[in-house]
Amino acid sequence: MDAESAALKVLDTAERLFDERGVQAVGMDAIRTASGVSLKRLYQVFPSKDLLVEAVLRRRDETVRAALTAHGARTADGPRERALAVFDWLAGWFAEPGFRGCAFINTFGELGGVTPSVAAVARDHKEALRAYFAEQTDALGAPPVLADQLALLANGAMAVAGITGSAEPAAQAKAAAAVLLDAAR
Amino acid sequence: MDAESAALKVLDTAERLFDERGVQAVGMDAIRTASGVSLKRLYQVFPSKDLLVEAVLRRRDETVRAALTAHGARTADGPRERALAVFDWLAGWFAEPGFRGCAFINTFGELGGVTPSVAAVARDHKEALRAYFAEQTDALGAPPVLADQLALLANGAMAVAGITGSAEPAAQAKAAAAVLLDAAR
DNA sequence: GCACCGGGAGAACGATCGTTCTCCCGGTCC
DNA sequence: GGACCGGGAGAACGATCGTTCTCCCGGTGC
Numbered sequence: 001m002d003a004e005s006a007a008l009k010v011l012d013t014a015e016r017l018f019d020e021r022g023v024q025a026v027g028m029d030a031i032r033t034a035s036g037v038s039l040k041r042l043y044q045v046f047p048s049k050d051l052l053v054e055a056v057l058r059r060r061d062e063t064v065r066a067a068l069t070a071h072g073a074r075t076a077d078g079p080r081e082r083a084l085a086v087f088d089w090l091a092g093w094f095a096e097p098g099f100r101g102c103a104f105i106n107t108f109g110e111l112g113g114v115t116p117s118v119a120a121v122a123r124d125h126k127e128a129l130r131a132y133f134a135e136q137t138d139a140l141g142a143p144p145v146l147a148d149q150l151a152l153l154a155n156g157a158m159a160v161a162g163i164t165g166s167a168e169p170a171a172q173a174k175a176a177a178a179v180l181l182d183a184a185r
Numbered sequence: 186m187d188a189e190s191a192a193l194k195v196l197d198t199a200e201r202l203f204d205e206r207g208v209q210a211v212g213m214d215a216i217r218t219a220s221g222v223s224l225k226r227l228y229q230v231f232p233s234k235d236l237l238v239e240a241v242l243r244r245r246d247e248t249v250r251a252a253l254t255a256h257g258a259r260t261a262d263g264p265r266e267r268a269l270a271v272f273d274w275l276a277g278w279f280a281e282p283g284f285r286g287c288a289f290i291n292t293f294g295e296l297g298g299v300t301p302s303v304a305a306v307a308r309d310h311k312e313a314l315r316a317y318f319a320e321q322t323d324a325l326g327a328p329p330v331l332a333d334q335l336a337l338l339a340n341g342a343m344a345v346a347g348i349t350g351s352a353e354p355a356a357q358a359k360a361a362a363a364v365l366l367d368a369a370r
Numbered sequence: 371g372c373a374c375c376g377g378g379a380g381a382a383c384g385a386t387c388g389t390t391c392t393c394c395c396g397g398t399c400c
Numbered sequence: 401g402g403a404c405c406g407g408g409a410g411a412a413c414g415a416t417c418g419t420t421c422t423c424c425c426g427g428t429g430c
Contacts (some may be wrong), residue, residue, distance in 0.1 A: 021298050024209045027417055038378045040421085050419065073234025082199045105344050106294025112348070113206050113285050122348050129275055149338075149361040152354055159290050163297070163307050169337055175332040212387055223408045224389085234388065 007045045009035045015056050019100060023053055023110055050115065053107070057121040060103055062155050065128055072132075079139035080181055083150060086133070087174035090157055094167035101162020105155070129154060142184040192230045196222045200241050204285055208238055208295055227247055234308050235278055235300065238292070242306040245288050257317075264324035265366055268335060271318070272359035279352035286347020290340070314339060327369040 013035035016027040028049055028124035071089045072082040093099065100106070108122040133154075134147035134164050155174055157169035202211040212233055217224050231237035256274045259269040278284065283289070293307040294299035295318075318334035338361055342354035 007220045019298075022295050024295070024417095025299050028419080029417080038271060039380085040377065043419070044377095051240055051256075079246035100298050101294060102254060104288065105348070108294075108348050109227070109291025110207050110209070113204075119348070126348050144359065145357055146355045148354070152341035152345060152358050152361065153334075153337055154341070159340045159344050160311060160337060163290070163293050164310050165303070165353050168334070172333045173337050176337065177262035177332065179365055180361055181366045183368065209387095213389080214387080224410080225391095225407065228389070229407095 001043055002171060003041070003130060006037045006041050010037050010042055010045060010052070011056055011059055014052055015060060015103070018053070018056060018107070019103060020098065023107060034121050035067070050117070051182065053092075053111070054117050054121060057103065057107060057125075058113065061121060061125045061128070064125070065132075068132055073103050079136040081131055083136040084174055086150075086154060087157070087170050087177060090154060090161075091167055091170035093159075094161040097161065099165075099167075102155070102158040105172075106162070126151070126155065137184070140181070140184070142181070146180060149180055153177055153180075188226070188230055191222045191226050195200070195222050195227055195230060195237070195243055196241055199237055200288070203238070203241060203292070204288060205283065208292060238296070238300075239302050239306060242288065242292060242303065242310075246306060246310045246313070250317075253314075253317055253352040264321040268321040268366065269320055269341060269359055269362060271335075272342070272355050272362060273356070275339060275346075276352055276355035279342075279346040279355050284347065284350075284352075287340070290344055291347070299300060311336070311340065322369070325366070325369070327366070331365060331369050334365055338362050338365075339364070 010031060014026070014031050017030060017034060020146055028039065031037075031052075035042075044061055046055060049156065068086060068089065072085050075081075075085050075088065102123045104122040106120055112119040112122060130151040133150040134144065137144070137146045137150070153173040157173040161167060161169045190220040195216060199216050200217060202215060213224065213227065215226055216222075216237075218229075231240060241348070253274065257270050260266075260270050260273065275285060281295040289307040289310045292303055297307060314334055318335040319329065322329070322331045322335070338358040342358040346354045348350060
Protein backbone atom coordinates (compact mmCIF):
# COMPACT_ATOMS: atom_id res chain seq x y z
CA MET A 1 0.00 0.00 0.00
CA ASP A 2 1.57 3.27 -1.07
CA ALA A 3 1.40 6.52 0.85
CA GLU A 4 -1.18 8.11 -1.42
CA SER A 5 -3.84 5.42 -1.17
CA ALA A 6 -3.12 5.13 2.56
CA ALA A 7 -3.83 8.83 3.00
CA LEU A 8 -7.09 8.44 1.10
CA LYS A 9 -8.24 5.50 3.18
CA VAL A 10 -7.33 7.28 6.40
CA LEU A 11 -9.15 10.46 5.38
CA ASP A 12 -12.27 8.51 4.36
CA THR A 13 -12.29 6.45 7.54
CA ALA A 14 -11.54 9.35 9.87
CA GLU A 15 -14.22 11.51 8.29
CA ARG A 16 -16.82 8.80 8.75
CA LEU A 17 -15.86 7.99 12.34
CA PHE A 18 -15.57 11.65 13.34
CA ASP A 19 -19.02 12.31 11.92
CA GLU A 20 -20.50 9.33 13.73
CA ARG A 21 -18.92 9.75 17.17
CA GLY A 22 -17.20 13.13 17.30
CA VAL A 23 -13.46 13.70 17.13
CA GLN A 24 -12.25 13.04 20.67
CA ALA A 25 -14.25 9.82 21.01
CA VAL A 26 -12.33 8.29 18.08
CA GLY A 27 -8.84 7.06 18.90
CA MET A 28 -6.03 6.74 16.39
CA ASP A 29 -6.18 3.01 16.98
CA ALA A 30 -9.82 2.90 15.88
CA ILE A 31 -8.86 4.71 12.67
CA ARG A 32 -6.03 2.26 12.17
CA THR A 33 -8.32 -0.74 12.62
CA ALA A 34 -11.16 0.62 10.48
CA SER A 35 -8.90 1.81 7.67
CA GLY A 36 -6.45 -1.09 7.61
CA VAL A 37 -3.57 1.38 7.50
CA SER A 38 -0.80 0.64 9.97
CA LEU A 39 -0.04 3.15 12.72
CA LYS A 40 3.46 3.67 11.34
CA ARG A 41 2.14 4.63 7.93
CA LEU A 42 -0.62 6.69 9.48
CA TYR A 43 1.87 8.82 11.38
CA GLN A 44 4.07 9.11 8.30
CA VAL A 45 1.23 10.70 6.37
CA PHE A 46 -0.39 12.67 9.23
CA PRO A 47 2.22 13.38 11.91
CA SER A 48 -0.39 14.09 14.59
CA LYS A 49 -4.09 13.72 15.24
CA ASP A 50 -4.54 17.49 15.12
CA LEU A 51 -3.12 17.57 11.61
CA LEU A 52 -5.36 14.68 10.59
CA VAL A 53 -8.42 16.50 11.91
CA GLU A 54 -7.42 19.60 10.01
CA ALA A 55 -6.81 17.60 6.82
CA VAL A 56 -10.21 15.93 7.09
CA LEU A 57 -11.92 19.29 7.49
CA ARG A 58 -9.98 20.91 4.67
CA ARG A 59 -10.83 18.09 2.28
CA ARG A 60 -14.47 18.21 3.32
CA ASP A 61 -14.42 21.96 2.73
CA GLU A 62 -13.23 21.50 -0.83
CA THR A 63 -15.67 18.66 -1.47
CA VAL A 64 -18.66 20.71 -0.34
CA ARG A 65 -17.61 23.78 -2.29
CA ALA A 66 -17.24 21.69 -5.44
CA ALA A 67 -20.53 19.86 -4.87
CA LEU A 68 -22.36 23.14 -4.32
CA THR A 69 -21.18 24.77 -7.52
CA ALA A 70 -21.62 21.55 -9.48
CA HIS A 71 -25.14 21.09 -8.20
CA GLY A 72 -25.95 24.73 -8.93
CA ALA A 73 -24.57 24.54 -12.45
CA ARG A 74 -26.37 21.32 -13.22
CA THR A 75 -29.87 21.85 -11.89
CA ALA A 76 -30.46 25.58 -12.07
CA ASP A 77 -30.33 28.10 -14.85
CA GLY A 78 -30.44 31.47 -13.08
CA PRO A 79 -29.11 33.11 -9.92
CA ARG A 80 -32.40 32.72 -8.09
CA GLU A 81 -32.67 29.05 -8.99
CA ARG A 82 -29.02 28.48 -8.11
CA ALA A 83 -29.57 29.96 -4.67
CA LEU A 84 -32.63 27.81 -4.10
CA ALA A 85 -30.87 24.72 -5.44
CA VAL A 86 -28.57 24.86 -2.41
CA PHE A 87 -31.50 23.79 -0.27
CA ASP A 88 -32.30 20.88 -2.58
CA TRP A 89 -28.71 19.78 -2.16
CA LEU A 90 -29.14 20.07 1.60
CA ALA A 91 -32.28 17.91 1.42
CA GLY A 92 -30.38 15.09 -0.23
CA TRP A 93 -27.57 15.37 2.30
CA PHE A 94 -29.92 15.39 5.31
CA ALA A 95 -31.63 12.24 4.04
CA GLU A 96 -28.41 10.24 3.98
CA PRO A 97 -28.44 7.47 6.59
CA GLY A 98 -26.48 8.39 9.70
CA PHE A 99 -26.61 12.12 8.98
CA ARG A 100 -25.74 13.91 12.21
CA GLY A 101 -25.23 17.53 11.23
CA CYS A 102 -22.59 19.71 9.61
CA ALA A 103 -19.02 18.59 10.32
CA PHE A 104 -17.86 22.18 10.70
CA ILE A 105 -20.58 23.18 13.14
CA ASN A 106 -20.05 19.98 15.13
CA THR A 107 -16.26 20.08 15.18
CA PHE A 108 -16.25 23.77 15.99
CA GLY A 109 -18.45 23.05 18.98
CA GLU A 110 -16.13 20.33 20.17
CA LEU A 111 -12.71 21.83 19.44
CA GLY A 112 -13.18 25.41 18.28
CA GLY A 113 -12.50 26.82 21.73
CA VAL A 114 -9.24 24.93 22.13
CA THR A 115 -7.83 24.36 18.62
CA PRO A 116 -7.51 27.58 16.61
CA SER A 117 -6.92 25.74 13.32
CA VAL A 118 -10.31 24.03 13.64
CA ALA A 119 -11.99 27.35 14.33
CA ALA A 120 -10.26 28.84 11.29
CA VAL A 121 -11.35 26.09 8.90
CA ALA A 122 -14.93 26.31 10.15
CA ARG A 123 -14.89 30.08 9.67
CA ASP A 124 -13.48 29.76 6.16
CA HIS A 125 -16.06 27.15 5.23
CA LYS A 126 -19.01 29.17 6.45
CA GLU A 127 -17.66 32.25 4.73
CA ALA A 128 -17.45 30.26 1.48
CA LEU A 129 -21.10 29.28 1.77
CA ARG A 130 -22.03 32.90 2.35
CA ALA A 131 -19.90 33.95 -0.62
CA TYR A 132 -21.67 31.43 -2.85
CA PHE A 133 -25.02 32.90 -1.89
CA ALA A 134 -23.56 36.38 -2.40
CA GLU A 135 -22.63 35.52 -6.00
CA GLN A 136 -26.25 34.73 -6.71
CA THR A 137 -27.78 37.66 -4.85
CA ASP A 138 -25.32 40.08 -6.44
CA ALA A 139 -26.34 38.80 -9.86
CA LEU A 140 -29.92 39.54 -8.88
CA GLY A 141 -29.04 43.05 -7.77
CA ALA A 142 -30.28 42.23 -4.27
CA PRO A 143 -28.85 43.94 -1.16
CA PRO A 144 -25.78 42.17 0.28
CA VAL A 145 -27.52 41.26 3.54
CA LEU A 146 -29.74 38.82 1.66
CA ALA A 147 -26.77 36.48 1.18
CA ASP A 148 -26.13 36.44 4.93
CA GLN A 149 -29.78 35.68 5.56
CA LEU A 150 -29.85 32.79 3.11
CA ALA A 151 -26.72 31.45 4.81
CA LEU A 152 -28.46 31.69 8.19
CA LEU A 153 -31.34 29.63 6.83
CA ALA A 154 -28.97 27.03 5.42
CA ASN A 155 -26.94 26.76 8.62
CA GLY A 156 -30.04 26.68 10.77
CA ALA A 157 -31.38 23.86 8.63
CA MET A 158 -28.12 21.92 9.11
CA ALA A 159 -28.18 22.38 12.88
CA VAL A 160 -31.85 21.52 13.32
CA ALA A 161 -31.77 18.61 10.87
CA GLY A 162 -28.76 17.18 12.67
CA ILE A 163 -30.31 17.45 16.11
CA THR A 164 -33.81 16.31 15.19
CA GLY A 165 -32.76 13.74 12.61
CA SER A 166 -35.32 15.05 10.15
CA ALA A 167 -34.76 16.20 6.57
CA GLU A 168 -37.72 18.58 6.68
CA PRO A 169 -35.69 21.68 7.58
CA ALA A 170 -34.26 21.73 4.05
CA ALA A 171 -37.68 22.22 2.45
CA GLN A 172 -38.77 24.69 5.14
CA ALA A 173 -35.61 26.72 4.64
CA LYS A 174 -36.05 26.63 0.88
CA ALA A 175 -39.57 28.02 1.15
CA ALA A 176 -38.35 30.77 3.47
CA ALA A 177 -35.50 31.55 1.08
CA ALA A 178 -37.97 31.90 -1.77
CA VAL A 179 -39.96 34.43 0.26
CA LEU A 180 -36.82 36.44 1.03
CA LEU A 181 -35.72 36.34 -2.61
CA ASP A 182 -39.12 37.51 -3.79
CA ALA A 183 -39.23 40.30 -1.22
CA ALA A 184 -35.89 41.64 -2.45
CA ARG A 185 -37.03 42.17 -6.01
CA MET B 186 -20.43 24.13 52.48
CA ASP B 187 -23.75 22.33 52.18
CA ALA B 188 -24.78 20.12 49.29
CA GLU B 189 -27.10 22.67 47.75
CA SER B 190 -24.63 25.51 47.37
CA ALA B 191 -21.99 23.00 46.25
CA ALA B 192 -24.30 21.82 43.46
CA LEU B 193 -24.85 25.42 42.40
CA LYS B 194 -21.15 26.23 42.31
CA VAL B 195 -20.41 23.06 40.37
CA LEU B 196 -23.16 23.74 37.84
CA ASP B 197 -22.02 27.33 37.33
CA THR B 198 -18.38 26.35 36.97
CA ALA B 199 -19.03 23.36 34.71
CA GLU B 200 -21.30 25.37 32.43
CA ARG B 201 -18.67 28.05 32.00
CA LEU B 202 -15.80 25.64 31.39
CA PHE B 203 -17.83 23.44 29.03
CA ASP B 204 -18.81 26.51 27.02
CA GLU B 205 -15.22 27.72 26.84
CA ARG B 206 -13.44 24.46 26.03
CA GLY B 207 -16.02 21.81 25.22
CA VAL B 208 -17.05 18.96 27.48
CA GLN B 209 -14.36 16.35 26.98
CA ALA B 210 -11.52 18.85 27.29
CA VAL B 211 -12.64 19.72 30.84
CA GLY B 212 -11.64 17.20 33.50
CA MET B 213 -13.48 16.69 36.76
CA ASP B 214 -10.35 17.91 38.50
CA ALA B 215 -10.53 21.22 36.63
CA ILE B 216 -14.12 21.62 37.79
CA ARG B 217 -13.05 20.80 41.32
CA THR B 218 -10.25 23.37 41.25
CA ALA B 219 -12.30 26.12 39.61
CA SER B 220 -15.36 25.61 41.78
CA GLY B 221 -13.63 24.99 45.10
CA VAL B 222 -15.87 21.99 45.73
CA SER B 223 -14.06 18.85 46.81
CA LEU B 224 -14.13 15.78 44.59
CA LYS B 225 -15.91 13.80 47.28
CA ARG B 226 -18.73 16.32 47.49
CA LEU B 227 -18.80 16.67 43.73
CA TYR B 228 -19.44 12.95 43.28
CA GLN B 229 -22.01 12.97 46.08
CA VAL B 230 -24.06 15.53 44.20
CA PHE B 231 -23.37 14.32 40.63
CA PRO B 232 -22.44 10.62 40.69
CA SER B 233 -20.79 10.73 37.26
CA LYS B 234 -19.60 13.20 34.67
CA ASP B 235 -22.35 12.14 32.30
CA LEU B 236 -24.96 13.06 34.90
CA LEU B 237 -23.24 16.39 35.51
CA VAL B 238 -23.27 17.16 31.79
CA GLU B 239 -26.94 16.31 31.61
CA ALA B 240 -27.71 18.43 34.69
CA VAL B 241 -25.86 21.41 33.22
CA LEU B 242 -27.82 21.13 29.98
CA ARG B 243 -31.15 20.68 31.73
CA ARG B 244 -30.59 23.74 33.89
CA ARG B 245 -29.48 25.75 30.87
CA ASP B 246 -32.63 24.59 29.07
CA GLU B 247 -34.84 25.91 31.84
CA THR B 248 -32.88 29.15 32.11
CA VAL B 249 -33.22 29.88 28.40
CA ARG B 250 -36.92 29.04 28.31
CA ALA B 251 -37.55 31.34 31.25
CA ALA B 252 -35.41 34.12 29.79
CA LEU B 253 -37.20 33.87 26.46
CA THR B 254 -40.69 34.19 27.87
CA ALA B 255 -39.59 36.86 30.34
CA HIS B 256 -37.94 38.89 27.59
CA GLY B 257 -41.00 38.47 25.36
CA ALA B 258 -43.42 39.49 28.10
CA ARG B 259 -41.35 42.52 29.09
CA THR B 260 -40.42 44.12 25.79
CA ALA B 261 -43.16 43.17 23.36
CA ASP B 262 -46.86 43.66 23.34
CA GLY B 263 -48.12 41.41 20.55
CA PRO B 264 -47.35 38.03 19.00
CA ARG B 265 -45.42 39.56 16.11
CA GLU B 266 -43.31 41.69 18.44
CA ARG B 267 -42.77 38.77 20.79
CA ALA B 268 -41.47 36.63 17.93
CA LEU B 269 -39.13 39.39 16.80
CA ALA B 270 -38.00 40.06 20.37
CA VAL B 271 -36.35 36.63 20.39
CA PHE B 272 -33.76 37.99 17.99
CA ASP B 273 -33.09 40.99 20.20
CA TRP B 274 -32.47 38.59 23.04
CA LEU B 275 -30.09 36.66 20.77
CA ALA B 276 -28.23 39.89 19.97
CA GLY B 277 -27.54 40.52 23.64
CA TRP B 278 -26.40 36.95 24.15
CA PHE B 279 -24.08 36.95 21.12
CA ALA B 280 -22.42 40.14 22.35
CA GLU B 281 -21.42 38.62 25.68
CA PRO B 282 -17.65 38.24 25.98
CA GLY B 283 -16.48 34.72 25.28
CA PHE B 284 -19.66 33.74 23.43
CA ARG B 285 -18.89 30.62 21.47
CA GLY B 286 -22.27 29.38 20.25
CA CYS B 287 -25.29 27.52 21.57
CA ALA B 288 -24.47 24.96 24.25
CA PHE B 289 -26.98 22.49 22.82
CA ILE B 290 -25.71 22.71 19.26
CA ASN B 291 -22.11 22.44 20.47
CA THR B 292 -22.65 19.62 22.94
CA PHE B 293 -24.80 17.72 20.47
CA GLY B 294 -21.97 17.91 17.96
CA GLU B 295 -19.49 16.61 20.50
CA LEU B 296 -21.52 13.96 22.30
CA GLY B 297 -24.86 13.56 20.51
CA GLY B 298 -23.65 10.58 18.53
CA VAL B 299 -22.43 8.70 21.59
CA THR B 300 -24.55 9.88 24.54
CA PRO B 301 -28.30 9.54 23.91
CA SER B 302 -29.24 11.68 26.91
CA VAL B 303 -27.34 14.62 25.45
CA ALA B 304 -29.07 14.17 22.11
CA ALA B 305 -32.43 14.04 23.89
CA VAL B 306 -31.88 17.25 25.86
CA ALA B 307 -30.75 19.06 22.73
CA ARG B 308 -33.81 17.85 20.85
CA ASP B 309 -36.12 18.93 23.68
CA HIS B 310 -34.51 22.33 23.85
CA LYS B 311 -34.77 23.01 20.14
CA GLU B 312 -38.35 21.79 20.15
CA ALA B 313 -39.10 24.25 22.97
CA LEU B 314 -37.73 27.12 20.92
CA ARG B 315 -39.86 26.05 17.98
CA ALA B 316 -42.90 25.78 20.25
CA TYR B 317 -42.32 29.29 21.56
CA PHE B 318 -42.33 30.63 18.00
CA ALA B 319 -45.40 28.49 17.27
CA GLU B 320 -47.30 30.17 20.11
CA GLN B 321 -46.75 33.52 18.46
CA THR B 322 -47.44 32.44 14.89
CA ASP B 323 -50.59 30.59 15.96
CA ALA B 324 -51.81 33.76 17.63
CA LEU B 325 -51.24 35.53 14.33
CA GLY B 326 -53.16 32.87 12.43
CA ALA B 327 -50.06 32.15 10.36
CA PRO B 328 -49.39 28.70 8.88
CA PRO B 329 -47.51 26.33 11.24
CA VAL B 330 -44.42 26.11 9.03
CA LEU B 331 -43.64 29.74 9.79
CA ALA B 332 -42.63 28.77 13.34
CA ASP B 333 -40.18 26.20 11.99
CA GLN B 334 -38.72 28.78 9.64
CA LEU B 335 -38.25 31.35 12.41
CA ALA B 336 -36.54 28.65 14.46
CA LEU B 337 -34.22 27.91 11.53
CA LEU B 338 -33.25 31.58 11.40
CA ALA B 339 -32.62 31.67 15.15
CA ASN B 340 -30.53 28.48 15.13
CA GLY B 341 -28.63 29.56 12.05
CA ALA B 342 -27.84 32.85 13.77
CA MET B 343 -26.53 30.96 16.83
CA ALA B 344 -24.32 28.70 14.73
CA VAL B 345 -22.91 31.46 12.52
CA ALA B 346 -22.45 33.91 15.40
CA GLY B 347 -20.59 31.26 17.37
CA ILE B 348 -18.26 30.35 14.52
CA THR B 349 -17.59 33.86 13.24
CA GLY B 350 -17.59 35.57 16.64
CA SER B 351 -19.87 38.29 15.35
CA ALA B 352 -23.20 39.46 16.81
CA GLU B 353 -24.47 40.62 13.41
CA PRO B 354 -26.39 37.44 12.60
CA ALA B 355 -28.98 38.37 15.23
CA ALA B 356 -29.97 41.55 13.43
CA GLN B 357 -29.83 39.87 10.02
CA ALA B 358 -32.06 37.08 11.23
CA LYS B 359 -34.46 39.55 12.79
CA ALA B 360 -34.83 41.42 9.52
CA ALA B 361 -35.44 38.14 7.66
CA ALA B 362 -37.97 37.10 10.30
CA ALA B 363 -39.83 40.37 9.81
CA VAL B 364 -40.06 39.69 6.07
CA LEU B 365 -41.40 36.18 6.67
CA LEU B 366 -43.92 37.46 9.22
CA ASP B 367 -45.13 40.15 6.84
CA ALA B 368 -45.42 37.70 3.97
CA ALA B 369 -47.65 35.42 6.06
CA ARG B 370 -50.30 38.07 6.73
C1' DG C 371 22.16 -16.68 -1.24
C1' DC C 372 22.46 -12.73 1.47
C1' DA C 373 22.68 -8.25 3.41
C1' DC C 374 19.49 -4.52 3.53
C1' DC C 375 15.47 -1.69 3.57
C1' DG C 376 10.58 -0.52 4.27
C1' DG C 377 6.57 -1.70 6.16
C1' DG C 378 3.01 -4.32 9.22
C1' DA C 379 1.46 -5.82 13.76
C1' DG C 380 1.20 -4.73 18.03
C1' DA C 381 3.63 -3.96 22.54
C1' DA C 382 5.26 -0.22 25.25
C1' DC C 383 5.39 4.43 27.24
C1' DG C 384 4.02 8.54 29.33
C1' DA C 385 0.20 11.43 30.08
C1' DT C 386 -4.46 12.21 31.31
C1' DC C 387 -8.98 11.13 32.87
C1' DG C 388 -12.95 9.41 35.63
C1' DT C 389 -13.53 7.52 39.87
C1' DT C 390 -12.36 5.79 44.50
C1' DC C 391 -9.65 5.51 48.66
C1' DT C 392 -6.73 7.14 52.47
C1' DC C 393 -5.59 10.18 55.82
C1' DC C 394 -6.52 13.84 58.68
C1' DC C 395 -9.01 17.48 60.97
C1' DG C 396 -12.85 20.02 63.22
C1' DG C 397 -17.22 19.91 65.10
C1' DT C 398 -20.85 17.33 67.96
C1' DC C 399 -23.25 14.52 71.24
C1' DC C 400 -23.03 12.49 75.77
C1' DG D 401 -13.04 15.11 77.41
C1' DG D 402 -13.52 11.56 74.21
C1' DA D 403 -15.56 8.71 70.72
C1' DC D 404 -17.73 9.48 66.42
C1' DC D 405 -19.16 11.49 62.07
C1' DG D 406 -18.70 14.20 57.83
C1' DG D 407 -16.02 16.54 54.91
C1' DG D 408 -11.52 18.41 52.60
C1' DA D 409 -7.18 17.55 50.22
C1' DG D 410 -5.06 14.91 47.40
C1' DA D 411 -2.91 10.31 46.43
C1' DA D 412 -4.03 6.13 44.11
C1' DC D 413 -6.09 3.10 40.61
C1' DG D 414 -7.48 1.34 36.32
C1' DA D 415 -8.57 2.58 31.77
C1' DT D 416 -7.68 4.98 27.61
C1' DC D 417 -5.24 7.83 24.46
C1' DG D 418 -1.59 9.81 21.42
C1' DT D 419 2.70 8.56 20.07
C1' DT D 420 6.91 5.77 19.63
C1' DC D 421 9.54 1.53 19.63
C1' DT D 422 10.51 -3.38 18.87
C1' DC D 423 10.34 -7.32 16.36
C1' DC D 424 9.68 -9.70 12.33
C1' DC D 425 8.87 -10.57 7.52
C1' DG D 426 9.01 -10.09 2.45
C1' DG D 427 10.97 -8.04 -1.37
C1' DT D 428 15.25 -6.21 -3.80
C1' DG D 429 19.99 -5.47 -5.53
C1' DC D 430 24.11 -7.85 -6.38
